[in-house]
Amino acid sequence: xxxxxxxxxxxxxxxxxxxxxxxxxxxxxxxxxxxxxxxxxxxxxxxxxxxxxxxxxxxxxxxxxxxxxxxxxxxxxxxxxxxxxxxxxxxxxxxxxxxxxxxxxxxxxxxxxxxxxxxxxxxxxxxxxx
Amino acid sequence: xxxxxxxxxxxxxxxxxxxxxxxxxxxxxxxxxxxxxxxxxxxxxxxxxxxxxxxxxxxxxxxxxxxxxxxxxxxxxxxxxxxxxxxxxxxxxxxxxxxxxxxxxxxxxxxxxxxxxxxxxxxxxxxxxx
Amino acid sequence: xxxxxxxxxxxxxxxxxxxxxxxxxxxxxxxxxxxxxxxxxxxxxxxxxxxxxxxxxxxxxxxxxxxxxxxxxxxxxxxxxxxxxxxxxxxxxxxxxxxxxxxxxxxxxxxxxxxxxxxxxxxxxxxxxx
Amino acid sequence: xxxxxxxxxxxxxxxxxxxxxxxxxxxxxxxxxxxxxxxxxxxxxxxxxxxxxxxxxxxxxxxxxxxxxxxxxxxxxxxxxxxxxxxxxxxxxxxxxxxxxxxxxxxxxxxxxxxxxxxxxxxxxxxxxx
Amino acid sequence: xxxxxxxxxxxxxxxxxxxxxxxxxxxxxxxxxxxxxxxxxxxxxxxxxxxxxxxxxxxxxxxxxxxxxxxxxxxxxxxxxxxxxxxxxxxxxxxxxxxxxxxxxxxxxxxxxxxxxxxxxxxxxxxxxx
Amino acid sequence: xxxxxxxxxxxxxxxxxxxxxxxxxxxxxxxxxxxxxxxxxxxxxxxxxxxxxxxxxxxxxxxxxxxxxxxxxxxxxxxxxxxxxxxxxxxxxxxxxxxxxxxxxxxxxxxxxxxxxxxxxxxxxxxxxx
Numbered sequence: 001x002x003x004x005x006x007x008x009x010x011x012x013x014x015x016x017x018x019x020x021x022x023x024x025x026x027x028x029x030x031x032x033x034x035x036x037x038x039x040x041x042x043x044x045x046x047x048x049x050x051x052x053x054x055x056x057x058x059x060x061x062x063x064x065x066x067x068x069x070x071x072x073x074x075x076x077x078x079x080x081x082x083x084x085x086x087x088x089x090x091x092x093x094x095x096x097x098x099x100x101x102x103x104x105x106x107x108x109x110x111x112x113x114x115x116x117x118x119x120x121x122x123x124x125x126x127x128x129x130x
Numbered sequence: 131x132x133x134x135x136x137x138x139x140x141x142x143x144x145x146x147x148x149x150x151x152x153x154x155x156x157x158x159x160x161x162x163x164x165x166x167x168x169x170x171x172x173x174x175x176x177x178x179x180x181x182x183x184x185x186x187x188x189x190x191x192x193x194x195x196x197x198x199x200x201x202x203x204x205x206x207x208x209x210x211x212x213x214x215x216x217x218x219x220x221x222x223x224x225x226x227x228x229x230x231x232x233x234x235x236x237x238x239x240x241x242x243x244x245x246x247x248x249x250x251x252x253x254x255x256x257x258x259x260x
Numbered sequence: 261x262x263x264x265x266x267x268x269x270x271x272x273x274x275x276x277x278x279x280x281x282x283x284x285x286x287x288x289x290x291x292x293x294x295x296x297x298x299x300x301x302x303x304x305x306x307x308x309x310x311x312x313x314x315x316x317x318x319x320x321x322x323x324x325x326x327x328x329x330x331x332x333x334x335x336x337x338x339x340x341x342x343x344x345x346x347x348x349x350x351x352x353x354x355x356x357x358x359x360x361x362x363x364x365x366x367x368x369x370x371x372x373x374x375x376x377x378x379x380x381x382x383x384x385x386x387x388x389x390x
Numbered sequence: 391x392x393x394x395x396x397x398x399x400x401x402x403x404x405x406x407x408x409x410x411x412x413x414x415x416x417x418x419x420x421x422x423x424x425x426x427x428x429x430x431x432x433x434x435x436x437x438x439x440x441x442x443x444x445x446x447x448x449x450x451x452x453x454x455x456x457x458x459x460x461x462x463x464x465x466x467x468x469x470x471x472x473x474x475x476x477x478x479x480x481x482x483x484x485x486x487x488x489x490x491x492x493x494x495x496x497x498x499x500x501x502x503x504x505x506x507x508x509x510x511x512x513x514x515x516x517x518x519x520x
Numbered sequence: 521x522x523x524x525x526x527x528x529x530x531x532x533x534x535x536x537x538x539x540x541x542x543x544x545x546x547x548x549x550x551x552x553x554x555x556x557x558x559x560x561x562x563x564x565x566x567x568x569x570x571x572x573x574x575x576x577x578x579x580x581x582x583x584x585x586x587x588x589x590x591x592x593x594x595x596x597x598x599x600x601x602x603x604x605x606x607x608x609x610x611x612x613x614x615x616x617x618x619x620x621x622x623x624x625x626x627x628x629x630x631x632x633x634x635x636x637x638x639x640x641x642x643x644x645x646x647x648x649x650x
Numbered sequence: 651x652x653x654x655x656x657x658x659x660x661x662x663x664x665x666x667x668x669x670x671x672x673x674x675x676x677x678x679x680x681x682x683x684x685x686x687x688x689x690x691x692x693x694x695x696x697x698x699x700x701x702x703x704x705x706x707x708x709x710x711x712x713x714x715x716x717x718x719x720x721x722x723x724x725x726x727x728x729x730x731x732x733x734x735x736x737x738x739x740x741x742x743x744x745x746x747x748x749x750x751x752x753x754x755x756x757x758x759x760x761x762x763x764x765x766x767x768x769x770x771x772x773x774x775x776x777x778x779x780x
Contacts, residue, residue, distance in 0.1 A: 060228050177367070180436060314494045646737070
C-alpha cells in the first residue's frame, strides 16, 4: 500500500539509518518495514534507535526477546510482524519444537486471559508485590 | 465478582482437580483463578489438563514459558494474569532485570505492530517459509 | 470517574431518553452506563436508539443476543459490560450451565484465533462464499 | 505461509487426529487449520480434543456456539476463523437474517465496550453477583 | 468474500441509503463497505445514520475526526478501515507530515498502554475528575 | 502493585529523567507512570525521550496529539492512560463537547472496524495509494 523507499532514492538522513540497520544486522538490504517507515524520517530514526537498544543482548538472550516479540505479534494478529520476527527468532536459534510450544503457550494465555476476564477473578494476596 | 469455591465445599470432581494442581505445583491451596473456574467443572478440568501439558518443561524452559504468558497477558491488559504469571515467572527464575527487558520488548512490539498495520507493509520474500 | 447524571438534575432532553429506557426495560431507574453517557446528550440518544433497535427480538432471541454481547465484552475485557450484560443475559434466560459453556467457547475461540494467526492459515476454497 | 500437512504424508499420530475429525464431522478431509496445526502434533491433538468437547451439543445448541465463536473471531479480526466458523454456523442453521443481526450485535458491543472504557463507569450494585 | 450489492440490483430501501451517502459525500458511487453492508438493510441504514451524525462537523473538525478514526483502525489492525479513512483524512486535509506524526503517536500510545498494564500503575489523585 | 519510586530515593540516573519531565511539563512532581517505570531505568529514559519527541508540537497540535492518544487508550481499555491523557488533553484545550465527540467517533470506529472484519470487505481501487 505504502511506497517502499529504496536506498538509491533515499535522503542522506534516511540512508544513515539504513546503513546502521544493515551494519548492525549484517544484512545487504533493509526489510520492507524500514523502507515503508522511511515515509516519516523522524519516526524511522527513533524507532530504529529504540529497537536496537531494546533487542540487544541483555539479561534476556536474543532468541527469547524474538519469541516475546512473536507472542505479542500473534496476539495482535500482525501478519507482517509474525513473518519478520518468526524469521528473526529462527535465525537466533528458535527450533520448530520451540515454535510449536510457543504457539501453544500463546494460545493458552489468550484463552485463560478471557476466562479470568469472564470471572472477574480477584487477585490473591500472595500475588501482590510488597 | 464470582463465587470462589473452597476445597471444603467442593464436589469430589472439583476436589480431584484441586488435588492435582496442589500436587503438581507443590502448593497448599489453589489460587483464586481455579476457585472461580470451579463454577463450571468441565471447563475447570479441561483447562487444568491443557495448562499442565502446555506449561510443562519441554524445548522451552518454564521461565521462558511464563514470560511468554506475561507478554500475552500484558498485551491483553489482564490484571489477574499479570499478577499470577508475574509471580510464577519470578518463582521460575525471572529477575527484575529480565522483567524490565520483557516490558520493553512487549512495549516495542505493540508499537511496531501498529506501525506495520498503519503502513500495510507487504511481507518480504525472504520471510516467507518455503 | 465520570459524573453520574441523576434523573432529578437531568435536562428534558436527557430525561426523555431515560424515560424511554425505563419504559422499554420495565425498570425504575437507568443503570450507571446511561447516567455516565448523559455527559454527551447526542451520544446518549443515538446509542440508546441503536441499542434498542439492535437488541430487540428478531431472528435471534434476546438471550442469544445478550450472550453474543457477553462474548465480545469478555474478549475485550470490559468489566462493566460483563457485569451488566451478564445480568441481562441471566434475566433473559441464560442458566449457569449456559454461562459455563459460553465461557468455554469464548476461551477456545480466543485460543484458536491466535493459532490461526500464528500459522497464517490460508482460507479453504469451500469456506469462500460464492 | 505454513506447510499444510496432507493425510498421505502424515505420521500415524497425526492421522489418528485427522481420522477423528473427519469421523466426528462427517467430512472427507480436514480443513487447512488442522493441516497447518499438524506442524506441532501435541498441539494438534490437544486443540482438537478441547474443541470437540467444547463445541459438542450441551446447554447451548451448536448453532449458538458457532455464533459465539464468530462474535469472538470478528472482534479479533481473524479472517480464517470468520470464514471457517461462518461456514460452520450456516451449516448448523444460522440464516442470513441471523448473520445480519449477529453482526449488528457484535458491532454495538464493540462500540459500547469503548464508551464504558472511556467513561470508566462504576458497576451498579444490582449487577454484582451475591 | 461477501457479495457487493450494486445500485442497479438494490431494493428501494437500500437505494435510499446509497442515494443519501452519495449526496452527502458528493460522490458518484458508494464504496465497498456500504455495498457489503447492504446484505443486512437495517444495519446498513442504522450504521449510515449514526456515521453521518458522528462525523459531521462539530466541536472537532472533520480532519481531526478522520484522524481519530484512523488511530482506532490502526490499533485494531483493520486494513479496509485504514485504507478508506486514510483516504478520507487526506481529502479532509491531513498532510503526509500529519500522517507521519499520527503514526508515531498511535505507536507510542500502544507502547505506553502496555507499560501501564505491566506495571498496574495506580491513578494519580490529580487525574481523577471531581 | 508496583513500587512507586519517589525522587528522594532515586538514583542520579533516574533523577535526571524526572528533572527533565518536570522541567518540560512545568510540574512539581512526575506522575505515577514514571515513578513505576523507574523500576527499569533504561526503559524509563528511552520511553521519556521518545514521548517527549513524539508529543512535541509539530504538524499536529498538542491537543490533537493528546486526543489521538486517548482514542488508542480507550480502544485498548487502559484506565490509567485514559485518566492521565484525559487530563493532559483537557489541559491542552479539549472541551467537554470535544470529549463527547471524541467518544462518539471512537465508539463508531470500533463498531465499523468489526463490520468490515465480519464482511471481509475488499479495498476499493481508489483507496489504494499509487
